[in-house]
Amino acid sequence: MEKVKIGVIGLGRLGMVHADHLVNLVSEADVKAVCALDQSQLDYAKKNFGVNTYTDYKEMIDTEDIDAVVIVTPTGFHPEMTTYALNAGKHVFCEKPVGLHLDEGVREMEAAIQAHPELTFQLGFMRRYDASYRHAKELVDNGKIGDIIYIRAYGIDPISGMESFTKFATDNDSGGIFVDMCIHDIDLIRWYTGKEPVQTWSLGNNIAAPQLEAIGEYETGVATLKFANGMVATLIGGRHAAHGNQVEMEIMGSNGWIRIAQEPEKDFVTLFTEAGVVRPSMQSFAERFEQAFINELKDFIHRVQTKQPGSVTMEDGIRALLIAEACKKSAETGELVKIG
Amino acid sequence: MEKVKIGVIGLGRLGMVHADHLVNLVSEADVKAVCALDQSQLDYAKKNFGVNTYTDYKEMIDTEDIDAVVIVTPTGFHPEMTTYALNAGKHVFCEKPVGLHLDEGVREMEAAIQAHPELTFQLGFMRRYDASYRHAKELVDNGKIGDIIYIRAYGIDPISGMESFTKFATDNDSGGIFVDMCIHDIDLIRWYTGKEPVQTWSLGNNIAAPQLEAIGEYETGVATLKFANGMVATLIGGRHAAHGNQVEMEIMGSNGWIRIAQEPEKDFVTLFTEAGVVRPSMQSFAERFEQAFINELKDFIHRVQTKQPGSVTMEDGIRALLIAEACKKSAETGELVKIG
Amino acid sequence: MEKVKIGVIGLGRLGMVHADHLVNLVSEADVKAVCALDQSQLDYAKKNFGVNTYTDYKEMIDTEDIDAVVIVTPTGFHPEMTTYALNAGKHVFCEKPVGLHLDEGVREMEAAIQAHPELTFQLGFMRRYDASYRHAKELVDNGKIGDIIYIRAYGIDPISGMESFTKFATDNDSGGIFVDMCIHDIDLIRWYTGKEPVQTWSLGNNIAAPQLEAIGEYETGVATLKFANGMVATLIGGRHAAHGNQVEMEIMGSNGWIRIAQEPEKDFVTLFTEAGVVRPSMQSFAERFEQAFINELKDFIHRVQTKQPGSVTMEDGIRALLIAEACKKSAETGELVKIG
Amino acid sequence: MEKVKIGVIGLGRLGMVHADHLVNLVSEADVKAVCALDQSQLDYAKKNFGVNTYTDYKEMIDTEDIDAVVIVTPTGFHPEMTTYALNAGKHVFCEKPVGLHLDEGVREMEAAIQAHPELTFQLGFMRRYDASYRHAKELVDNGKIGDIIYIRAYGIDPISGMESFTKFATDNDSGGIFVDMCIHDIDLIRWYTGKEPVQTWSLGNNIAAPQLEAIGEYETGVATLKFANGMVATLIGGRHAAHGNQVEMEIMGSNGWIRIAQEPEKDFVTLFTEAGVVRPSMQSFAERFEQAFINELKDFIHRVQTKQPGSVTMEDGIRALLIAEACKKSAETGELVKIG
Structure with a gap:
């Protein structure tokens, strides 16, 4: 099977962990690009992971040849980023929770997921792994x-x-x-x-x-x-x-x-x-939860490769x-x- | 110090345990009599503890030369028995809870305790021991x-x-x-x-x-x-x-x-x-809680001997x-x- | 059954523990006398246990109306004291080990035990209890x-x-x-x-x-x-x-x-x-091992009362x-x- | 740094584990070839790891462009394989123990290691990791x-x-x-x-x-x-x-x-x-010890890359x-x- 080409959005504590796992421990993933606001984080990623770097997630999604995005930003950004990525035809792995409030943004995100059954969406409740x-x-x-x-x-x-x-x-x-x-x-x-x-x-x-x-x-x-x-x-x-x-x-x-x-x-x-x-x-x-974090990404990648929906759904996140x-x-x- | 002469009311599971502890493991206690409705329990106590037996608790209190009673009957009887014993000038150790409901009987029991500050009253919350x-x-x-x-x-x-x-x-x-x-x-x-x-x-x-x-x-x-x-x-x-x-x-x-x-x-x-x-x-x-049951009775006996109030009070029981x-x-x- | 009248020899740390257990927690024992070299220990025992006191164990054995002795002295004295007590017709509970060395004294002790099958001898390996x-x-x-x-x-x-x-x-x-x-x-x-x-x-x-x-x-x-x-x-x-x-x-x-x-x-x-x-x-x-110490003495007393040999034998001690x-x-x- | 090109010798239970770790979890390793006697093991490795396969370890060492070998064969083969690999200029990771007996083969292995201080040799006492x-x-x-x-x-x-x-x-x-x-x-x-x-x-x-x-x-x-x-x-x-x-x-x-x-x-x-x-x-x-097995190989690879001797030495193995x-x-x- 072909490796899944990935862009990571967010390189805070957990974002960097996810990026590192994807690069070094998830052999079916191929991280192409990362996006963050902090230049030192981007520099670190460029040097250690050999990836392209962005400060604008939309630019990364629009420019890079990637299959999926992994969203590890502050919670408030989850809805708009997920929605944008799905509409751009990317599979999405998004950290929990889906949002800070059950607001319109979250409902739009839900609608985008429903509108793209051909794309894998998975939420990061890693304890299940x-x-x-x-x-x-x-x-x-x-x-x-x-x-x-x-x-x-x-x-x-x-x-x-x-x-x-x-x-x-x-x-x-x-x-x-x-x-x-x-x-x-x-x-x-x-x-x-x-x-x-x-x-x-x-x-x-x-x-x-x-x-x-x-x-x-x-x-x-x-x-x-x-x-x-x-x-x-x-x-x-x-x-x-x-x-x-x-x-x-x-x-x-x-x-x-x-x-x-x-x-x-x-x-x-x-x-x-x-x-x-x-x-x-x-x-x-x-x-x-180190191993759980690795396992959930491995499973997400496998689900993208085999065209299955994510194991943790938007419904789970909303409930x-x-x-x-x-x-x-x-x-x-x-x-x-x-x-x- | 003189031993404390005791009458035990109630010889169910816990009552028999208390009686046995008082007879064999609390050297400052001198069990004189027991009261129960079940004749086989009374026979057992007479044979093993060498005590007088009663089926009427009032008769035991009125007849026997005892300093204190230990009440281990069903909860509903706690108020009237405690009240009667205190009014007869006996120290009282009473099992928890003070009653099934915060009713008039419990309030009378409370009043009797307040009316007899010279008598030791202790409630059986043994976990404190x-x-x-x-x-x-x-x-x-x-x-x-x-x-x-x-x-x-x-x-x-x-x-x-x-x-x-x-x-x-x-x-x-x-x-x-x-x-x-x-x-x-x-x-x-x-x-x-x-x-x-x-x-x-x-x-x-x-x-x-x-x-x-x-x-x-x-x-x-x-x-x-x-x-x-x-x-x-x-x-x-x-x-x-x-x-x-x-x-x-x-x-x-x-x-x-x-x-x-x-x-x-x-x-x-x-x-x-x-x-x-x-x-x-x-x-x-x-x-x-075997040792706690022994300890609470030892302490009660000691408090009777030294004219101290009980460590667990009616107020504790009511609250x-x-x-x-x-x-x-x-x-x-x-x-x-x-x-x- | 009649209580077993006891003399305790030795009131060091463990000796005092045994004496206290016999007086307060072993209801079938009746401690009549104690023997020790330290006067403060004897005073303590007299005051708290209400017993006669001796500094010469032979005098205690010869004078007191006792059924059994409990020996809790330094190990070197175990053989001679046990032998003397058995020959005086007393049941013996002796602390472990039987002696410091497998010498003549120990062999004499063994012989005295064998010569008195009518007396209960028990060794203090309390962990078995x-x-x-x-x-x-x-x-x-x-x-x-x-x-x-x-x-x-x-x-x-x-x-x-x-x-x-x-x-x-x-x-x-x-x-x-x-x-x-x-x-x-x-x-x-x-x-x-x-x-x-x-x-x-x-x-x-x-x-x-x-x-x-x-x-x-x-x-x-x-x-x-x-x-x-x-x-x-x-x-x-x-x-x-x-x-x-x-x-x-x-x-x-x-x-x-x-x-x-x-x-x-x-x-x-x-x-x-x-x-x-x-x-x-x-x-x-x-x-x-507090409870084990109590249990072994209870069992020893019961064995004396019921004319059974001790549960831990001289053979156990010698081996x-x-x-x-x-x-x-x-x-x-x-x-x-x-x-x- | 350049990845270390590896040949694995032995695909039994532990050999397959090591090969899998090297392929999927040790990002600095590049497994080029494996050697085993069992054809089904070789088929599995070819399919899953995409590597060349051999039944003759000398042929693999002589033919393949590899930097190091990982030896996971029955103990009796450790000395000759290690010696051959070192003499062919390959770094060696060898499972414990160094041999079944401290015989001539082990001494030759020791000599080969001493003769090649420029090569990293490490023994598989993974518990240290x-x-x-x-x-x-x-x-x-x-x-x-x-x-x-x-x-x-x-x-x-x-x-x-x-x-x-x-x-x-x-x-x-x-x-x-x-x-x-x-x-x-x-x-x-x-x-x-x-x-x-x-x-x-x-x-x-x-x-x-x-x-x-x-x-x-x-x-x-x-x-x-x-x-x-x-x-x-x-x-x-x-x-x-x-x-x-x-x-x-x-x-x-x-x-x-x-x-x-x-x-x-x-x-x-x-x-x-x-x-x-x-x-x-x-x-x-x-x-x-799964993580220890991974860690020891990561460290071995790192030591090869940085021209350091192995952390567990032949001396450790011999002692x-x-x-x-x-x-x-x-x-x-x-x-x-x-x-x-």
Whole structure:
């Protein structure tokens, strides 16, 4: 099969990771060009990846002989870039979430995807490609834990990242704890259960980070989701973990439970020290999900080559955003909010 | 110091455990008499403990030369028995909860306690006497984890007990999952934080036990509690655990977290079998909290001897019940419920 | 049944623990007298246990109306005291090991035991009464792990005890790391397998405690034991653990493995801190084996009451000492040593 | 820098893994040709990797325009192939061990390496490239655990591989448990400590696999190694693990301990089932060390490009083999064996 020619839009932290993976670890991908606003990022990419560089994504799409674009820009740009690329006949891999709000731009993006069934569109909920989450999915789908009663999901960043987050969120609209952080778990819950929540009560606080009050962020967000069949889910998003990056999920079934990453073990090392028995923790999502990031791009490329739709759809993105926005609204108003 | 002469009321599962502990492991206690309705229980106690037996608790209180009573009867009897014993000049150790509802009987019990400051009254929230919970309390009080952001508490019984529970709850008012099970964790949360929740949204389901619908019970209950300072707690009560008895608590602080019993390790044995690496689980709360049950009675006896009030008060019992009833009401109505 | 009247000889650390257990937690025991050389220990016992006190064990045995003695003195005294007590018609519970060397005194003790089959003699290998070791024994005996291939046993004290040990071993003959520490595991290996080792190569070092060289002690001892059927065992004794008290055993079977206490969890608390995920460790064998110490005395008392021989025999004590001495000899000579 | 042109010799299980990694995941490698005896392996490689194929390794070396060869053949062929390749001016990556015996062929290989300092030679002790072992190395080198007192190393394959191993070892000389399995840990112990053992007592048994007697193999081997400074190491090699692939190492230091993979966690999933709390295990070394295999080849390629010697040397290979052969001799004779 022919390699898939790629243009990458966005070379921030995750964008550079994706570009590097595509160049070095996804043998069926052929990165031709990248687009970014920061010249040093472009210089780095030119030197290390040997690619053409652009500051205008439209120019890159219009000029380069590429089959697909990988969009890793700030969330607010996802709709217009996706729409433009699809209309230019390019396959699109777009980072999550689909947008900051379920607005017109997102609806246009949805329409563009529907208008181009011949193009592969895939959303970057990479956790679906992580070995542990997939192992759990297999167990759930094979009925190993019976019917799902309750799900608990934590997405809590290390406190060491607080300063850079505060800076980022002062300058940008992060989307807030539910749209920015919990959305991954919202997607996973939909994936595991095949069900949609119908109502939420969500709460937030800044006990660990009073400075976030001023910029309208919650350090910790807690969302309780009710499902039509009585199932319940609790989502905790946060940015205060002293020990590292706690991305944990628990699925309680009527016949057994699954926990994924109840401790964020960095590797196989256990220390026996004055403090007790210590398991060092992972510090970043990039470390935790490196292989998942590679896997999702490999699969996207394979789907482009074999003319299949993406595994994570626009519908997935819209539903997850709808739910996250309901959580946000509940936390803001203090009231129960119906979903959908 | 003189030993404390005791009468035990109630010889069901926990009553017999308490009586046995008092006779054999609490050297400052001198059990003189027991009261129960079941003749075989009385025969057993007479033979093994060498005590006088009664079927009428008032007769025991009026007749025997005892200093204190230990009340381990069904919850509905706690108020009248406590009131009667106090008015007869006896110290009282009473099992939790104080009652099934915050009704007149409970208010009379409260009044009797206030009317007898010379008598020791203690409520049986034994988890406060468990070594692990005390270790956590010390860490929290010493500021080791900073300010508390979020608490999660599980009290989930093994599925193996479902049949006997169903029978019990068919014949009796168990109080429901929040009043019967979660109340322990409600007490602990108050103990750890010194704070009262102000609002709850609670949910229940019978996905794992449809048969409970008919008797008005929830197999699983999920209560989200909001505190005035923004702190949040999630309580999960249930009766479906395949692996054993999961009584777990997590306290997230701004500077570290504590988990108590994230796995209910039965002992120090780890098995390496075809299934993987297996840690056998504890099956019952009696096994889990045996030492706590002994400790609370030792402390009660000591407080009687030294004329101190009980460590767990009627106020603790009333507040916990108030909160549990709010959860119950929320689950029944589907609405947010204000507390207190 | 009548209570068993007891005299306790020796009120050092473990002696006081045993006396306290007998007085407060073993309801069938009636401690009448204690014997010690230290007056403050005797005063403490008189005040707290209400017992008669002696400085001469023979006087206590000759004077007091007691059924049994519990011997908790330095090892060198075990033979003569046991012999004297048996000849005076007393049941004997004696701490391990039976002696420092397999000398005439030990042989006389053995003869006295054989001469008094009507008296209960039990040796203090308390680990056989620990819930986890018993759980493992049950699994082994029921064939759950198949045939035993290899056993690994650690008995490693916390470094915090090094100073007091050095002082003790400067003033006394501790027996050395194999006789003093590893002997517990030697007994357990015999108990689990029903087999005797036939040869050993043992080694010792003082890398962690050079000061022990001067007093002829090894801080760490490593004994490899060969059994006739090819089974192998490795014993590690030591006194250097930074984290706490590591008493661990692993039993590899042809169909599964068992590990007992692969981490010396202090309680159910897990901490999530800057260091990572931390499980605090137990610091002392007294903490680890408290319940086992109680259980062994309860069982001894019951065996006296029901005229049964002790569960751990003089033969067990002699075989364990024989093996430990072979390890010691191998470490001293650097050669392979045949056992038995 | 120019890509390194590679020829791979040997396409068995590990050979195919290496070839695949070189083609797809090591971007600086350019695999030109492969050599194997099995036509189906060659067909697979031709189709999937687009490379030239050979059945005669000398022909490949003489014909192809390659810079380096990667040798993944049965151990007995390592010396002659390495020698031939070096003499033809090729860089060599050779799987461990250097040979089955320290014979003339190995000495010729050593001489060839010394004769070609301009060529990079690297041996395949991949564990040195595993993240956990490297983490431990860093801790050791930074003095975090003080001086090393004792090391324990397990290399125990799952019982599920017994049948295929028996077949293999019937047809081939596996080298035996010490040369085939323990040699990895021998290398690691030398790497961590910088020290050489001076004496061993080694033992073997076939309790779990009596059928191995007939072919002169030990299912389980236990080697005790003594070092000049008193340090001791215990190596356990085996093929009987019910739960999976247990490759574990423990390093006891005077100021802390490190355990690497005390449980062979397959991923982040923990199951709570009727059996208890279960952590599924990894089943193969290929799964456990996949990233290490990739890393070592990346580093080898980088060293070729930058004209550096290999990180794991012929000296490392010879010393490890010497030690493994001493263990083997000790197990065969039942005697202590001096090393070196």
